Amino acid sequence: MPTITQPIANIFKAAHIPANELSIAASTSGFIITHSTTGKQYFTKTDRNVPQMRGEVASLLAMSKTSTGLVPEVLGFEVSPDGKEATMVTQWFDLSSARGGHTQRGLGSKLAQMHMPPPEGTEGYEGKYGFPVPTHCGATEQDNTWEESWEVFWRDRRLGNLVNRIGDKEINALWEDMKRRAVPLLLHSFSPAPQPVILHGDLWSGNAGYDETTSSPVIFDPASYYGHNEADLGITRMFGGFSYEFYDEYHQVHPRSSPYYNERQKLYELYHHLNHTYMFGGSYKHGAMGIMKSLIGWAEKEE
Known part of the structure; x- marks a missing residue:
């Protein structure tokens, strides 16, 4: 059973969303998090390739500045204290x-x-x-x-x-x-x-x-x-x-x-x-x- 890890909780805390209002379920490439109050859903993944994750987040942020709505919005990104793992949370699309x-x-x-x-x-x-x-x-x-x-x-x-x-x-x-x-x-x-x-x-x-x-397009x-x-x-x-x-x-x-x-x-x-x-x-x-x-x-x- 997946759980809300500390890095995920930290990202949501920075967005003023308490961890006790979140539920998490596995998906094909990461996890889907649901906010119990609003029903809004988010996508999260954690990986040990920190440079790759950092580049992906920087890419999404740069593309989002074009205001086309073509890419998932980034809620947050956190690297573990030992620098060996990174976690990102973004907008989720079905x-x-x-x-x-x-x-x-x-x-x-x-x-x-x-x-x-x-x-x-x-x-x-x-x-x-x-x-x-x-x-x-x-x-x-x-x-x-x-x-x-x-x-x-x-x-x-x-x-x-x-x-x-x-x-x-x-x-x-x-x-x-x-x-x-x-x-x-x-x-x-x-x-x-x-x-x-x-x-x-x-x-x-x-x-x-x-x-x-x-039916709006999304690239990721x-x-x-x-x-x-x-x-x-x-x-x-x-x-x-x-x-x-x-x-x-x-x-x-x-x-x-x-x-x-x-x-x-x-x-x-x-x-x-x-x-x-x-x-x-x-x-x-x-x-x-x-x-x-x-x-x-x-x-x-x-x-």
Whole structure:
């Protein structure tokens, strides 16, 4: 029988909610807490990977500043006194995975709003590419070191970082060609110029759902950073689950960059193939190499 732990009680106490008014039940990825007086429900989880939890909370807080209602609100976050465990409490949604045209349009519209440039002075935003703390895409800690250049950030902090970690001779050789040809061609200059906006960072269909009550879209389990808005679309094409209506609604707000939109999307998708190669190996390596070979061949024809 799950119980209200001290860190959970501390978080609710800071929100002026007494622990004796709470009940807790297990869910698939954490616990659901119900406030007996209001009936309001919350989601909580505890994990020993403190940096990953810290990055997730920082991601949710950064995305929530866009006021789109697209992410769960964070009630609180606490690290244990010995620093070995972290607990977070957020808003809870009863989610559906429905993928109808109406809900897909809603997700595309809300994501487009979230990708608007943040106002100057926004906490944690430096007008550069990166993020104040490391975040994790799956189990992989991302290098979010701030960069002035989007080309440098994506080349070195995303693709190059993973290529080095994987340490595969075939991928290394292809990457040298990619750096000489495809990467500069796709990232050095395009229109509209990339502005650093807050990204989800791991937006596959398993990290998106719809509130059963309102049908409003919700995204979760983020790996955020400030980057080019279209980078968030890369993984949406890797596993599917996003319809024409999603992209159509999104690009009504953010027109497709040019030239080379489709090829640039492949470059953004490549990051997730490399990440899955790093985490799981197997067939993901062939997918990554296939994209790299395709982009190298394309770049040769463009030169």
